[in-house]
Amino acid sequence: MATLKEISQIVGVHPSVISRVLNDDQTLKIKDSTRKKILQTVKELNYQPNRMARNLKMNKTNMLGIVIPDIGNPVYSDIIKGAESEANANGYSLLIYSEHNKKKNEFLKLIKDNHVDGLLIASHELEHEIILELESSKKPFVIVNGKHSSSDNYVVLDDKAAGKLATEHLIELGHKHITHISGPIYADSAIQRLQGYREALHQNNYDFKSANVIESQYTIDSGYEAMKEIIKNHTLPTAIFAANILIALGALKAMKEHEIKVPGDISIIGLHDTYFTSILSPSLTTIQMPLFELGVYSVKSILQNIEDKQASPGKIIHGASLIKRESTAEFKI
Amino acid sequence: MATLKEISQIVGVHPSVISRVLNDDQTLKIKDSTRKKILQTVKELNYQPNRMARNLKMNKTNMLGIVIPDIGNPVYSDIIKGAESEANANGYSLLIYSEHNKKKNEFLKLIKDNHVDGLLIASHELEHEIILELESSKKPFVIVNGKHSSSDNYVVLDDKAAGKLATEHLIELGHKHITHISGPIYADSAIQRLQGYREALHQNNYDFKSANVIESQYTIDSGYEAMKEIIKNHTLPTAIFAANILIALGALKAMKEHEIKVPGDISIIGLHDTYFTSILSPSLTTIQMPLFELGVYSVKSILQNIEDKQASPGKIIHGASLIKRESTAEFKI
DNA sequence: GTGAAAGCGCTAACAT
C-alpha cells in the first residue's frame, strides 16, 4: 500500500499538500495543474489513507459499537440494520458485539481502548456500576430498547402501547380469559408491555389477575416452559399475549405438543414481527414494532452526542401496529 | 484515559519500561519492587493501552472482517458465531460487514485501509477482478462457503453429501417424483447440492430429468416463486428437496396458499437447520450442516495465514446430518 | 536495571 510520502515523491510536492487536497481543505490555495497531478497519481496508485494513522492523529475511529445479547435473535437483526444504515450514511461503520459467549461486561473494553467512538447498548442486564464506568469514559453511549434508572441516554419503543394494542385485539375478539406471558420483570420493556396489558384490561372493565401473568425470558425455551406451566397449573385461557416473538414460538411449540389447537382452542398474539411469522401454520398474529427506526434513531442520537458533546435526552420511538393473521380468532363458546 | 507517559511520571520510570512490563517482555530485567509499583498504578488508574496507537505502531488491528450478504439470514448467524468464537479465543475481534444496503465490492476498503488484518468472505457473487485485488493486497482472506475458480483460499461444506443425503431420504420413503429447488447455479454450493441430488438418483436407478430442477435464489421470495411455478407448470411431484432453508420456507408458503398438504400431498426436506424449524407446522425435516465449525475453521485458516504468511489450501468441512421431522413421510398411492 | 531515541502514517498550525 502506498503512503502519502511515496505519492509526494512521485508528484514532487510535500505530503501535507496531498493530505489537504484529499481532505478538501478549503483554505488551501493550489494550482489546478498540481491538484490534477496529485489526484491522478492517487488514483493510479490506488492510494487509500492508512486508517490506523488517521485514527491516532484524529483521536477518532469512525466506528460505533452495538452490544447485543445474541446475533441470532431476529429482533436484533432489524435494529442492527437500522443502526448500520444510519451509521454508514454518516461515514461510520458499525462493530457488532454479540455478548453470547463473552465475559460479562467485557464490552467496556471497546470504549476504554478507543476501539469505537460511541456505543449502542441493547443488552438488558446493565448494572449501576457499568453505567458509571460508561459515564466516566466520556464517550457517548445510548441504551437501546431499555431504560436504566441511572441514565437518561436511552431510546425505547412504545412498549406500553404495543402491549395495550395486543391485548385490545384479543378483547375485541371476545376473549375473557387472556393470559400474558411476560418478559423478565427486570427488563423495562417487559414492565411496559405488562403495563399495556393491564391498561387494556382495565379500560374494558376486566379484572387484572396476577395469576394470569407468567414471567418468562425472551427465549423460545423459556416461552415453552411458561406455556407448559400454564397448561399444567391453570384452567386454560382462551387467548395468550406473548411479550416477544421467541416466547410466542416457544408457546406454540408447547401447545402443539399438547395438541391444543390454535386458534381453535387458544388464540395467540406475539410481539415483534419477523420474516417467518407469516409462514408459520397457523400464521402468527403479531404486533410489529419499528425496530429499524429504533436502530436509526439510536445512531442519530450518538452522532449528535459526538458532535455536540452533550447527550440527547431519552426518547420513545412510537409506532406499533397490529398484523392480523391466523393465530387469533373470535372467541366462541 | 491515562497514557503511558502519565503512568511513567507517577511511577518515576521511563514509559518504555512500563510498556515492556505490560507486554511481558522476557528480556527485561527489572526490580520486583518497581514492577509491583508499575502494575499497581496501572491498575489504580485503570490504564488501557490506546488501541489506535498500538495498531499504528504494530501495523495490526487484531480485527478480522466477515463479509456476509445479510445479517438477518439465520445461516450466517451460525457461521458468525463460530468465527467470532475462534477469533476471540485468539485475541481478535470480528467485524461483521453485512452487504445488504451497501455498494457492491465496497468491502474491499476494509482491507485496503488496514481496517482488518484478514477477511472472511461469505458472499457468493465474487468477480475475478475482486479476487485479484484481494490477492494484490497481501492480506489474508478466505472464501467461506463457496469456491471460486481463481482462488484456493476457500472453506466449504460438504454440499454434495448433503444433497445426496436429502435425496436419499426421500427415495427411502418411496418417492418416485422428486423435484429439486436448487440455489442459483453460479453458486458452488448450489452446484454441489444439485450434484448430490443427481448422484442419489443415479445410484438408485432413477432417471434425472432437468425438468425436475427449478432454480431459485437462496431467499424466501424466490423459493415461493419457484414453488408456484412448479404448481403451475408441472404435474406435482410427491417430494421436494429445497436447496436451502429459506427456499424451503418460501415453498411451504406457496403450498399453504394452494392448500397442498405437507406431508400428505408433498413431502419436503430443506437444507440447513435453524432454531425455528422444529416449531413449524408441520415441523421441517432438514439436513443440518456444521455451520459453526465452518466459521471456526475459516478463522483458524486466516490466523494461520497471518502467522505463516502463506495460505492454507482449500478445505471441506464434512458432516451433514439428517434431522427427520414431520414434513417428510412415506409415499402412499 | 533503566533511559533515550526513533518512528509507524497521518494532519494541522504556522512559515515562507
Next chain:
DNA sequence: ATGTTAGCGCTTTCAC
C-alpha cells in the same frame, strides 16, 4: 502556492 514542523501514544532497539 507550497514547505516545515510537531506530535498523536505506543513499541523496539540500543545505549548506559
